Amino acid sequence: MSGTRWLSDDEQRVWREFNSATRMLSAHLEGQLQHDSGMPHTYYEVLVALSEAPGRRLRMSELADARQASRSRLSHAVARLEANGWVRREACPTDKRGAWAVLTDDGFAALEAAAPGHVEAVRESLFDPLTPEQVRALGEISAAIRRQLSPKCAAAKAAEDAREHEGELTKSG
Numbered sequence: 001m002s003g004t005r006w007l008s009d010d011e012q013r014v015w016r017e018f019n020s021a022t023r024m025l026s027a028h029l030e031g032q033l034q035h036d037s038g039m040p041h042t043y044y045e046v047l048v049a050l051s052e053a054p055g056r057r058l059r060m061s062e063l064a065d066a067r068q069a070s071r072s073r074l075s076h077a078v079a080r081l082e083a084n085g086w087v088r089r090e091a092c093p094t095d096k097r098g099a100w101a102v103l104t105d106d107g108f109a110a111l112e113a114a115a116p117g118h119v120e121a122v123r124e125s126l127f128d129p130l131t132p133e134q135v136r137a138l139g140e141i142s143a144a145i146r147r148q149l150s151p152k153c154a155a156a157k158a159a160e161d162a163r164e165h166e167g168e169l170t171k172s173g
Helices: 008-037 040-052 060-067 071-083 105-127 132-173
Strands: 057-059 088-091 099-103
Touching: 008 040, 008 057, 008 105, 040 057, 040 060, 040 071, 040 088, 057 060, 060 071, 060 099, 071 088, 071 099, 099 105
Parallel strands: none
Antiparallel strands: 057 099, 088 099
């Protein structure tokens, strides 16, 4: 495997700490939301995105982009949110294939009920252990990682959406 840039001992240690910390943080926040609010983090993120959108509505494609999710994965989540009465879909009058996801009053109430516990869990597990300088550095580090990965993730999502679209054409053709 010539050409492989192996991690140094320090890089390996940092990688393992980072990987462990992010997995633990995700699992902790997922568990907190499930326990306190009965919703997975994915649903919470969809509700947040809709709550922050003008008119509490987004096109499904925009919501998928905002959540960095494939359209089929997002569609499944929205279907579950619809079943809870938290989101409704509306047809897009200008695009027969398009649809809007709209946050209902019940969905907004569910988000309002879930948010305080979730924010407290984020604060306690992520921000409280850090100094203000570490919070600033974490923000800069996270932004650098996101900038590096954003084009790669967008390309992978587009490829997944294209595969799903080809599958839909095959089924309907």
